[in-house]
Amino acid sequence: xxxxGPTRATARxxxxxxxxxxxxxxxxxxxxxxxDRKYIVPRTALASVLxxxxxxxxxxxxxxxxxxxxxxxxxxxxxxxxxxxxxxxHRRRFKVRARTYVDSGGSFLEVKTRGGRSATVKARVPVHGxxxxxxxxxxxxxxxxxxxxxxAPHLAATLEPVLVTQYRRATLLLPAxxxxxxxxxxxxxxLTWISHDGRVLDLPEFVIVETKSGQRAGVLDxxxxxxxxxxATVSKYGTGMAALHPELPAHKWHRALSHEFATxxxxxxxx
Numbered sequence: 001x002x003x004x005g006p007t008r009a010t011a012r013x014x015x016x017x018x019x020x021x022x023x024x025x026x027x028x029x030x031x032x033x034x035x036d037r038k039y040i041v042p043r044t045a046l047a048s049v050l051x052x053x054x055x056x057x058x059x060x061x062x063x064x065x066x067x068x069x070x071x072x073x074x075x076x077x078x079x080x081x082x083x084x085x086x087x088x089x090h091r092r093r094f095k096v097r098a099r100t101y102v103d104s105g106g107s108f109l110e111v112k113t114r115g116g117r118s119a120t121v122k123a124r125v126p127v128h129g130x131x132x133x134x135x136x137x138x139x140x141x142x143x144x145x146x147x148x149x150x151x152a153p154h155l156a157a158t159l160e161p162v163l164v165t166q167y168r169r170a171t172l173l174l175p176a177x178x179x180x181x182x183x184x185x186x187x188x189x190x191l192t193w194i195s196h197d198g199r200v201l202d203l204p205e206f207v208i209v210e211t212k213s214g215q216r217a218g219v220l221d222x223x224x225x226x227x228x229x230x231x232a233t234v235s236k237y238g239t240g241m242a243a244l245h246p247e248l249p250a251h252k253w254h255r256a257l258s259h260e261f262a263t264x265x266x267x268x269x270x271x
Contacts, residue, residue, distance in 0.1 A: 006067070006170075006189050006207070009047035014187075017050075019061035020173045028173055028182045037217070037231045039209040039224055040260045043189065046207055052223045056175035062104050067168040067189070069102035073130035074237045075159040080248075086238045087252050092148050095237060096140055096159055098130040109136050113147035132159055163244070164194040165236050167208075174219045183218030185211045193240035199266040201243050206260050208234065232256055 006014070020028075041049070059066050075096045076082045085093030095112040109132070110124040125139055132140070137156050144152035167188040174183045188210070191203040209229075211220045224230075234256045242250035243261045250257060 007043055007047060013047045013050035014059055014066055014170055017057055017059040020058040022060065025060055025173050035213060035215060037211045037221055038234050039229050040206050040232045040234055040256060041209050041229055043205055043207050049223050049227050052226060054175055054219055058173045060171035065103055067170050070167055070169050071100045071102055072165045073098045073161050074163040076162045077155055077158045081155055083238060083241055086235060087249055094144055094149055098127050111140050111143040113143060130161060162196050163237060163241055165240060166192040183213035185209060185220040193244060195244040198269045199244055200269055201264055201266045203264055205263060
């Protein structure tokens with residue numbers, strides 16, 4: 001089964017929103033340091049949530065497109081230090097990926113580090129392709145060391161590609177709510193994971209909604225809550241790796257793996 005896009009009702013709800021360009025989106029709510037909340041929502045339930053957003057909600061539009069294609073190559077060490085850091089809830093942990101904006105062009109190396117207060121700090125630099133050259137390794141080393149990740153030079157030097165994710169993303173700019181600040185949200189459809197050994201996992205009947213705000217929940221969170229959706233413990237990297245490699249410890253993502261991700265089985269890449 002191939003991954004499905006948004007329903008017609010969801011597409012209409014997104015089409016009704018006013019557009020915002022990338023510069024204004026970043027100026028209003030860049031939120032490189034933020035709190036992320038993720039939700040796994042049935043694709044048929046999303047339209048009613050979007051219809052409940054307050055006036056002033058806008059959607060990123062680039063060259064007339066509002067659902068843009070993304071591809072991310074995740075890197076980890078041979079010992080999967082990044083994966084195990086997340087799976088075991090280490091206070092200091094990291095994630096390294098090369099994200100490609102398929103429609104608008106450009107690839108960036110993103111290094112995400114997490115401390116002890118549920119705040120995510122992300123930094124990125126342009127890269128060419130999805131391999132790490134000496135400059136990228138040096139960049140990752142510096143960021144990991146700054147975050148207090150033990151043995152940062154060795155970890156960065158041994159990073160290798162382990163997983164690719166592909167999806168379409170609509171990005172929302174939300175007006176200020178109780179927090180007093182603008183927030184943003186993303187809606188990912190056509191979700192696909194591809195392991196380094198060539199197996200594929202599609203999640204056609206669900207979308208992943210991610211909200212990005214300050215310490216207080218934003219208006220998209222509150223719309224989701226009103227419709228009965230609660231934050232889920234899910235990671236595109238961690239949950240995808242666990243679904244494709246069931247031998248890995250994955251108690252942290254057990255609920256998602258035993259519910260939504262259980263609706264699809266890995267299959268070989270189509271010839």
